[in-house]
Amino acid sequence: MSERKKTATDAEKAARSADRKSNAGTTPDPWEACTRLEHGGDRSFAWSVREQVLDAPPEDRERIEGRLLDALRRAGLTDAGRAFVCQMLALVAGPRSVPVLAALLKDPKSAEDARYALQPVTGPEADAALRDALGSLSGPAKAGLIGTIALRGDKTVRAVLAGIQANPSEAPVVRDAAARALDHLKA
Amino acid sequence: MTPPLPLARRAFLKQSGLAAATAVAPLILPSGLRGANAPSRKITVGIVGSGNIADSHYGKLLGEQETVRILAVCDVDRERRDEGAARVNRTYGTQDCKAYADFRELNRRPDIDAVFICTPDHWHALVAIDAMRNGKDVYIEKPMTLTIEEGRAVVAAARKYNRVAQHGTQHRSMKRFHDVAEYVRNQGLGKLERIECFIPPNNRHVGATWKAEPVPAGLDWEMWLGPSPWRPYSSLGCHYNFRFISDSAYGQVTNWGAHYLDIGQWAMDADAGGPVAVEGRGEFPSSGLFSNATKVDFTVRYANGVPMTCRTRHEGGGTSRFIGERGWVDISRNRMTASNPDLLREMQAAGKKIQLELSNDHHENFLACVRSRKKPIADVEIGHRTTTVCNLGQIAMVLGRPLKWDPVKEEFVGDAMANRLRGRAMRSPWSLV
Structure with missing residues (x-):
């Protein structure tokens, strides 16, 4: 017993000694590193997060969802990092994510990423968030939003869409999207 | 615009x-x-x-x-x-x-x-x-x-x-593929045991990182990206190479898999349906611009229990091999072999009970149907079902777990995450609507 203890202590000493000679830094936290992702940069830490998301059993997805939402709040979040996190949220997000994504959806800078995450989220919370954003977005982003709303089959928005289609001050791309959405929701 | x-x-x-x-x-x-x-x-x-x-x-x-x-x-x-x-x-x-x-x-x-x-x-x-x-x-x-x-x-x-x-x-418009599918449908190989498809590997490689480049004059990069998530232009990720990036394609799974798995679907009489289960393991690059599997290995299984595998083969190109209790037939674009030459001779015999539509030219078949208003040999329902098989394999490899598939509802059974991988939001202003 004492011999084993002595051996372990020696190994620990050797490890500490090696640490002192090493110029390697501490392994980054992938959940933090993925928020600093840049296009063209090393995405191996984002890959690590992705693997955790994909492997999460159903009972663990709420925890994973929470970690992704935390990642969205981190200082230094890059555009590519936000896009990545939202793509991961598209796999696990539920009603809990909706308030965070709803806020991002109203900001033209983050609307695309938020809509990507929100589109597959079922339930009235997501429907309401998407409808609410109609008043905040314009141009192509609004057209894309209309497409998402129609694809989800939210028929409560038909009157709003009819108004958009008839509004000459809306961009043609938006009026086109409203017309197609109305046709889709008519079916 | x-x-x-x-x-x-x-x-x-x-x-x-x-x-x-x-x-x-x-x-x-x-x-x-x-x-x-x-x-x-x-x-x-x-x-x-x-x-x-x-x-x-x-x-x-x-x-x-x-x-x-x-x-x-x-x-x-x-x-x-x-x-x-x-x-x-x-x-x-x-x-x-x-x-x-x-x-x-x-x-x-x-x-x-x-x-x-x-x-x-x-x-x-x-x-x-x-x-x-x-x-x-x-x-x-x-x-x-x-x-x-x-x-x-x-x-x-x-x-x-x-x-x-x-x-x-x-x-679908090459006689030898038609003949094999028809032969299998008529139990020419006896009871079909399995189908093995091989596809070529992804044939391009780039390093772990890449650099944005100025968009060449005359290329509308925003329009090239269209509905896929935005990324800066790189010549490594545009013409031809797009197929190795999962924002645009699923590599050889959908490139060659669409051809060889399609003949399996035809032989399985699954043109209006498809498999009921899938499992697979792929090797995906964990960094770099390319994101699709460099090594593909998945198996779909039909309701009658027959499995169809799809695997990467580094030499020899794509093939479909049909294996039954009487032997096997292996087919590619330029050759057809069998475990016994008699099988190939039998294949050409007239009077088969089940006769599949024969087209000898895919373009001519399409153009004839434009005139006649008939459904073409590879109507989009057939195309969709074949492309779905490719997608099932892709999703199973991404998730790395066995999945059950309902080909009527077109839903995975009991796997919410897999169901979310059936589609994706498109970048504005694009939409399927």
């Missing part, structure tokens, strides 16, 4: 008048205006996407001058569209073929009957749906769509607008 509201072709013609329509193209009337069944009429064609895969379509269609006229070419790369239009005009000895940067302009020409869609995969569904909405028949290069949801939307559009829509899986 955004044209006016899309109008159905009939409404367009009614609104604009025939005189206006013919003013656009006074020499060639679309067959729809003169009776599509008239054999003397030329079918007027537009080609969207004028790169690598379009080359064979140019060759074929330009060789059919008695029956086909290419009126328009579209590509977001000016050099490519200009080259395409010049090739057409050089062949015809005219200057009639026009080059477009935006497919929606081409799709709204009332004098075009059919559109050949040869873009990167992430554009297939949107271009096809827009064309059909505007009254065009479509020939869609393989894979038919990027996602399962897109595939169902394309089929819905074909039915809604009553269009002829062919998937570009031309093995």
Whole structure:
């Protein structure tokens, strides 16, 4: 017993000694590193997060969802990092994510990423968030939003869409999207 | 950039008048205006996407001058569209073929009957749906769509607008593939035990990192990306190489898998259905621009228990091997072998109980159906089901767990995450609606 203890202590000493000679830094936290992702940069830490998301059993997805939402709040979040996190949220997000994504959806800078995450989220919370954003977005982003709303089959928005289609001050791309959405929701 | 509201072709013609329509193209009337069944009429064609895969379509269609006229070419790369239009005009000895940067302009020409869609995969569904909405028949290069949801939307559009829509899986129009599928369907191999498909590996590699580059003059990068998530331009991730990036395609799973798995579907009589289970493991690059599997290995299983595997093979190219209790038959584009030569002789015997439709030319089959309004040999429902098999394999490899699939509901059973991978939101302003 004492011999084993002595051996372990020696190994620990050797490890500490090696640490002192090493110029390697501490392994980054992938959940933090993925928020600093840049296009063209090393995405191996984002890959690590992705693997955790994909492997999460159903009972663990709420925890994973929470970690992704935390990642969205981190200082230094890059555009590519936000896009990545939202793509991961598209796999696990539920009603809990909706308030965070709803806020991002109203900001033209983050609307695309938020809509990507929100589109597959079922339930009235997501429907309401998407409808609410109609008043905040314009141009192509609004057209894309209309497409998402129609694809989800939210028929409560038909009157709003009819108004958009008839509004000459809306961009043609938006009026086109409203017309197609109305046709889709008519079916 | 955004044209006016899309109008159905009939409404367009009614609104604009025939005189206006013919003013656009006074020499060639679309067959729809003169009776599509008239054999003397030329079918007027537009080609969207004028790169690598379009080359064979140019060759074929330009060789059919008695029956086909290419009126328009579209590509977001000016050099490519200009080259395409010049090739057409050089062949015809005219200057009639026009080059477009935006497919929606081409799709709204009332004098075009059919559109050949040869873009990167992430554009297939949107271009096809827009064309059909505007009254065009479509020939869609393989894979038919990027996602399962897109595939169902394309089929819905074909039915809604009553269009002829062919998937570009031309093995369906090669006699040897027809013969094998028919032989298997007639129990020529006895009880079928399994199907083994091999596909080539991803044949390009880039390093762990990459650099954004200035967009070349004449390339509309925003339009090239279209519905896929935004990224800066890199020459490594544009023409041809797009297939190795999962935002645009699923590598050889959908590139060659669409051909070889398609014959398996045909032989399994699964053109209106598909497998009920899938499992697989792929090797995916954890960094770098390319994101699709460098090593593919998945198995789908049909309701009768027969499995169909799809694996990467580094030498020998693609094949489908059908293995039954009487032996095996192995088929590729350029050869067919069997465990016993008698099987190949039997295959050619007449009088089989089940006789599959025979087409000897995929283009001619499509063009004939444009005239007859019959469904083509690789109708989009068939194309969608084959592309779904590719997608099932891709999703199973991404998730790394066995999945159950309901081919009627087109849903995974009991796996919410897998179901979310059936589709994806498109970048604005694009939408399947």
